[in-house]
Amino acid sequence: MSTSSEKTLGGRRAQAARNDEAILEAARAVFLDDPKAPIAAVAERAGVGISALYRRYASKEDLLRQLCHDGLRRYVAEAEAALAEPDDWAAFGTFLAGVVEADVHSLTVHLAGTFTPTEEMGRDAMRASELATALFERARASGRIRPDVVVQDLGLLLEACAAARVPDPERTGQLRRRQLAVLLAGLSVGPATDPLPGPAPAAGEFDWRWRRRE
Template identity: 75%
Template sequence: MPNPTDAPPLAGRRAQAARNDAVILDAARAVFLADPKAPVAAVAERAGVGISALYRRYASKEDLLRKLCADGLRRFIAAAEEVADEPDGWAAFAGFLERVVDADVHSLTVHLAGTFTPTEELGRAAIRANELVDGLVRRARAAGRLRPDVVTQDVGLLLEGCAAIRVPDPERTRQLRRRHLALLLAGLVQREPSLPGPPPAEGEFDWRWDRRE
């Protein structure tokens, strides 16, 4: 018969493992945002864990990078799904953008692109994310608020622009990003003049994810 006192230590170890994993991922975001070529040892040092503890969770740097990317896509998809029940198409679109900007999803997009080999699972998540954004764009346009020459691919560039804003103070970073997003949203409802040049095409930036040696 199992000893009832065996369960709490197991739960404790699992809880500690979850905490360690969160610390490692937070450290990895900070390290690779500053330098995508940084070694895994730099992540372990920042996280305050041994390199063996890190490798028990992620067998390689690529595994860690894929996890960061998957986590970002998960947050992105969750932000889109959270506004699905919003009846106003424009409010859903704007609310989605605010959520993604606040979650800082896109800061690593350009930094990590091409530094690892994506999996099929990541590819499916990216397709799902694009489908959700496409639906939000169509709803915002149907609501009569989004200018007609904005395309789904514009949204990714808009979010990357917000993510590029960063100062040492995290709260000030959030304030400045929200301010910039408000300016961009105002431009998205403006009708004239027409946007210059052809819009970004579907897949036009996929080359960034080609593996760099």
């Protein structure tokens, strides 16, 4: 049987979890709108005291790092789930749709360079790259992807979807799904496929964004 002290502790933990969820949700909204916003704006939007926020996150950089690491973990989870799909092209589409739905790349576009990534984030980024490459190679093996597309093109594709944003979240989702369908069609082999212009993106070409900007 639970004691009153155990119930009190459990209640405090539940409240702390609710506060943390509210803080992260508020931080995502605040910093996607303005990466330079003060941390106090997050506390105000989350409806928690600034001291409660600082007990969980010692600095704005810690909060930004947590947001982006959560996004990276979601990317990995979407890729791992898609790998279970037996159809190679369907697995590729499922992965991209899941990442677009999670809005992972809005964090990349807005928050890259605002904090110093940890070693754990580096390992997770490597895992994300390996999974995306595996899904891409499966899609290529299906014969559905044009030969001059490279896996690095996927990052640009996902950022293009993240760029579609209007005040109505439901409409934003509709526009992003439409944009993804258009871009997937562009990746596909067609009866008269003209070569893509310019050199393809190179591995690591966009890593510079994650270097901390002073």
